[in-house]
Amino acid sequence: MAALDPKPQEAADTDTRPPAPEPDFTSGSPQNEGLKAGAELAKQLITLSVGMIALTITFLKDIAQPETVAHSARTVSCWMMTAWVFYVLCILVALATLTGICGTLTVLDRLAMKLEIKPSHRGFYDVYGSNIAIPMGAMQVSFLIAVVFTVIAAAVR
Numbered sequence: 001m002a003a004l005d006p007k008p009q010e011a012a013d014t015d016t017r018p019p020a021p022e023p024d025f026t027s028g029s030p031q032n033e034g035l036k037a038g039a040e041l042a043k044q045l046i047t048l049s050v051g052m053i054a055l056t057i058t059f060l061k062d063i064a065q066p067e068t069v070a071h072s073a074r075t076v077s078c079w080m081m082t083a084w085v086f087y088v089l090c091i092l093v094a095l096a097t098l099t100g101i102c103g104t105l106t107v108l109d110r111l112a113m114k115l116e117i118k119p120s121h122r123g124f125y126d127v128y129g130s131n132i133a134i135p136m137g138a139m140q141v142s143f144l145i146a147v148v149f150t151v152i153a154a155a156v157r
Contacts, residue, residue, distance in 0.1 A: 031108060031125050031126045032105070032108065034126050034127045035101050035104055035105060035108075035126065035127060035132075037127075038097065038101055038127045038132060038136060039097075039098060039101050041136070042094040042095075042097040042098050042101070042136070042139060043094075043098075045090055045094050045139055045140070045143050046090075046091050046094045046095070048143070049087040049088075049090045049091050049094075049143060049146065050087075050091065052083075052087055052146070052147075052150060053084055053087050053088075056080060056083070056084070056150065056153075060076065077153050077156060079149050079150075079152045079153035079156055080149070080150070080153040082149045083146045083147075083149035083150040083153060084146075086142045086143070086145045086146035086149060087142075087143075087146045089138075089142040089146075090139055090142040090143040090146060093135045093136075093138040093139040093142060094135075094139045096135035096139075097132060097135040097136045097139055100129070100131040100132040100135060100136075101127075101132055103121075103124070103131060104124050104125065104126070104129060104131065104132060107121045107124055107125065108125060111125075
């Protein structure tokens with residue numbers, strides 16, 4: 001990553017070595033492939049989360065418990081409501097992950113076209129940048145917690 005940072009002006013004047021070549025950020029580069037895989041993971045977890053919410057709402061009458069024997073009203077367990085909250089959280093952080101991937105791909109495109117990038121964008125070239133890694137980790141954890149709460153809701157029923 002240090003090769004991508006511009007050299008200070010005084011170091012460039014005294015350095016007699018030829019400049020290091022810029023990394024080749026083409027469509028098949030490892031950075032792009034990793035970003036594509038991260039985007040696919042985010043899309044799959046969005047699909048699974050929406051599917052789990054839809055599935056549990058479809059079978060809500062089987063999941064919900066009657067309040068009392070005298071009343072026919074049903075209540076949803078706090079386990080299931082918590083699972084829904086975590087599924088929605090997973091969807092939101094997956095969207096944040098996709099936004100981070102979009103920003104990183106924009107930086108890579110600008111580097112490939114030899115255009116200027118902001119100093120604050122340097123170093124965000126793969127899925128390990130904080131703009132992707134943090135929401136991706138939150139996405140995975142929230143999905144796993146949602147699944148655990150869904151299983152508990154079904155077991156407690």
